[in-house]
Amino acid sequence: MELFFDRAAVSRGGPDIRVSGRFGPGINLVSGRVGSGKSTVAAMAAGLLAPGEGAVIRQGIRSSMISFQFPEWQVTGNTLREEIKSWGADEGEILLRAGLVGREGDDPLSLCRGELKRLVLSCIFGKAWDLLILDEPFGALDCSGKREICRWIEARRSSIVVLCTHEQRFLPRTDFLWEFQGHDLVCRGTMPAALGDWELAPPFVKALLSRGIVPHNISEDDLAEAACRIHG
Amino acid sequence: MIRISGLRHGVLDILSLLVPAGNTAVIGPNGSGKTTLLRLLAGMEEPVQGSITIGGEPGGTLTVGWVHEFPGRNALFSRVRDEIASPLQFRHLECDEILKKVEEISGLLGISPLLDREPESLSGGEQVLVALATAMVSNPGILVLDEWDSHLDAHTTAVLQEHLHRTGVRWKVQCTQDMDLAASADTVLFLSGGQVLACGPPGEVFSEHLGSCWYPPSWRWREWSSSLTGQR
Numbered sequence: 001m002e003l004f005f006d007r008a009a010v011s012r013g014g015p016d017i018r019v020s021g022r023f024g025p026g027i028n029l030v031s032g033r034v035g036s037g038k039s040t041v042a043a044m045a046a047g048l049l050a051p052g053e054g055a056v057i058r059q060g061i062r063s064s065m066i067s068f069q070f071p072e073w074q075v076t077g078n079t080l081r082e083e084i085k086s087w088g089a090d091e092g093e094i095l096l097r098a099g100l101v102g103r104e105g106d107d108p109l110s111l112c113r114g115e116l117k118r119l120v121l122s123c124i125f126g127k128a129w130d131l132l133i134l135d136e137p138f139g140a141l142d143c144s145g146k147r148e149i150c151r152w153i154e155a156r157r158s159s160i161v162v163l164c165t166h167e168q169r170f171l172p173r174t175d176f177l178w179e180f181q182g183h184d185l186v187c188r189g190t191m192p193a194a195l196g197d198w199e200l201a202p203p204f205v206k207a208l209l210s211r212g213i214v215p216h217n218i219s220e221d222d223l224a225e226a227a228c229r230i231h232g
Numbered sequence: 233m234i235r236i237s238g239l240r241h242g243v244l245d246i247l248s249l250l251v252p253a254g255n256t257a258v259i260g261p262n263g264s265g266k267t268t269l270l271r272l273l274a275g276m277e278e279p280v281q282g283s284i285t286i287g288g289e290p291g292g293t294l295t296v297g298w299v300h301e302f303p304g305r306n307a308l309f310s311r312v313r314d315e316i317a318s319p320l321q322f323r324h325l326e327c328d329e330i331l332k333k334v335e336e337i338s339g340l341l342g343i344s345p346l347l348d349r350e351p352e353s354l355s356g357g358e359q360v361l362v363a364l365a366t367a368m369v370s371n372p373g374i375l376v377l378d379e380w381d382s383h384l385d386a387h388t389t390a391v392l393q394e395h396l397h398r399t400g401v402r403w404k405v406q407c408t409q410d411m412d413l414a415a416s417a418d419t420v421l422f423l424s425g426g427q428v429l430a431c432g433p434p435g436e437v438f439s440e441h442l443g444s445c446w447y448p449p450s451w452r453w454r455e456w457s458s459s460l461t462g463q464r
Contacts, residue, residue: 012353014345034357034388069383070302113301113379114262114409139382140301142261142409143445166357166385169412169449200385204453227456 001025001061001130003045003160005185007054012040016052019044019185023160026175027153029218030164031200036180038164039069042135045162061160064131069139071120075108080119083108087123098122113140125152131160138167146170150219168202173219191217234273234403239282242268243426246282251405251431253287254418255396258407259446265426266407267301267378273405274298274376286374286403297367297375297401303359303383307351312343312362315351319370337365340395357383364392368399375399377406381413389413411438415448422446 005019017037023045032038043049044056046066058064068074077083081104084094095101098118100111108116117140124132134153138146146167153161153172163172177194178187188194192214195205208215208226215226234251243265258266271277272284275292284291300306309315313334320330338344343361346354351362360383367375375396381389393416396404406417414420420437422429430437434448441447 014349033385034361034383035355037355039355070304072302112263112267113382118262136383140262140379140409143411145262146409147445168386170445200387202386203450204456207453207457227453230456 001160002059003061003131003162004057004059005044005054006057008044008051008056009053010040010044010049010051015183017041017183017185020054021178021185021187023162023176025160026157027161027163027172028176028178029171029174030162030178030180030185031198032164032166032180032185033200034166037183037185038166038180039135041185042066042133042162042164045131045133058131061130063129064133065124065127065129066133067121067124067135067137069136071113071116072109074120075116077108080104080106080108080111083119084123087126089123089126094119094122094126097126114142114145117141118145121149121152125156129156129159131162132156133162133164135164136166137163138165138170143170147220154219166200168200170220171218173217173222233287234405235283235285237283239272239279239284241272241277241280241282244268244272245426246428249421249428249431251419251421253402255404255416256406256419256421257414257417257434258405258421258423259409259411259414260423260429264423266423269423270376270378270405270407273374294373294403295370297370297372299360299363299367299375299377299380301378301380301382303363303380304351306363306366307359310350310352311347312349312351312354313347315362316347316365316369319366323370333369334365337369341365341368341392357385357388360384361388361392368401372401374403374405375401377404379407379409381406381408381410386412411446411448412450415451 003023005021007020009016009018017040019041030038030041076086084091137149147170150170150172174191176190178185188197213226213229215222236246236249239246260266272279273291274296286294307315317330317334338347341361360380408414415434420434421431422437438447
């Protein structure tokens with residue numbers, strides 16, 4: 001199972017965004033500044049945007065889903081009940097997972113953004129997908145919500161997970177690190193070897209590395225464990 | 233001073249609250265009433281019960297700059313330049329003056345290259361920058377930012393915070409899920425279930441949340457680092 005970007009390039013009114021490489025099973029973190037092209041990569045991976053040059057080739061992928069940066073783009077129901085039904089999901093299970101029990105009659109667009117994000121993510125994570133593309137899934141979630149989503153993502157390691165985010169504090173244990181150099185997406189490699197090449201690494205990761213301490217990975221637990229190594 | 237008395241509106245239930253002028257961060261779990269409070273401060277909603285005054289004037293009487301949590305929803309025009317100019321055009325300012333102010337604010341926020349783009353073609357982060365420029369172009373008395381940073385990377389957020397500090401806007405109220413950003417405010421207002429859990433300087437508010445995910449990560453990492461330095 002593989003998602004292959006064969007010298008794919010696309011222009012969206014600015015400089016060309018270029019991607020080459022293979023995304024395999026595991027958690028692939030795509031890191032980059034605002035406007036670098038993370039959402040464009042997500043859209044290409046999902047097949048929603050055709051590259052102007054090159055190709056995006058799926059091999060062995062039977063099902064895929066994208067979580068958009070703005071969750072309202074994904075809403076079709078007039079109530080939470082209708083919305084959950086549209087996903088073919090169990091209403092009680094999703095409401096519980098999203099922390100929205102008792103709100104089934106509400107209009108999804110009456111939810112605050114964090115609640116709407118939880119609803120959509122709960123529906124998405126309620127099913128198994130071979131390819132799961134998450135475009136800024138942490139946006140607007142409170143810190144406990146971010147921790148929860150990290151756990152959900154980590155449970156999908158057997159799928160190809162493409163996680164496009166600028167989040168630096170709450171991240172899942174990651175397998176492959178990709179990073180934009182300008183508007184070219186490059187693979188930095190696997191964890192933890194890739195950490196040394198991560199230009200936009202969180203400040204604490206950089207601080208640890210500068211002291212010769214290499215975290216095993218980038219989750220909160222990994223960084224806390226590395227901090228404990230500081231203290232012996 | 234922002235003065236709130238006997239407020240009951242939606243989920244909000246605030247008996248009495250005084251917030252000094254300056255930069256205020258509103259934090260709290262998803263659904264705690266942060267956006268509702270911001271909408272009241274901006275005069276977009278009238279309190280069902282109770283009152284809000286800002287600098288002694290009723291809420292809604294000041295010129296308001298507002299950045300929505302869904303920045304794309306507010307865009308009215310098909311060119312970024314026209315979008316930023318719109319608050320001034322609606323006031324029938326002279327074209328030369330509008331042009332000058334649009335160029336100034338775009339330069340300040342580093343988005344001059346985007347002026348001829350369509351808002352729809354921008355990344356989520358770029359849309360926020362355009363919304364911020366549109367909010368600031370008319371020199372508002374109060375600037376209300378509703379989770380504007382959730383679409384921005386840490387570097388861009390830090391740069392924009394610097395710009396915001398220099399704007400001279402007397403009241404800046406921003407709701408955020410970034411506790412490091414909240415920690416840089418003059419005042420932190422912590423809402424939970426529509427009520428005020430705490431309000432005061434960041435050190436005072438966050439000292440009650442040491443060890444929880446609400447404690448600013450950079451503070452935690454700084455404490456780890458300083459204890460490392462102490463060990464050396």
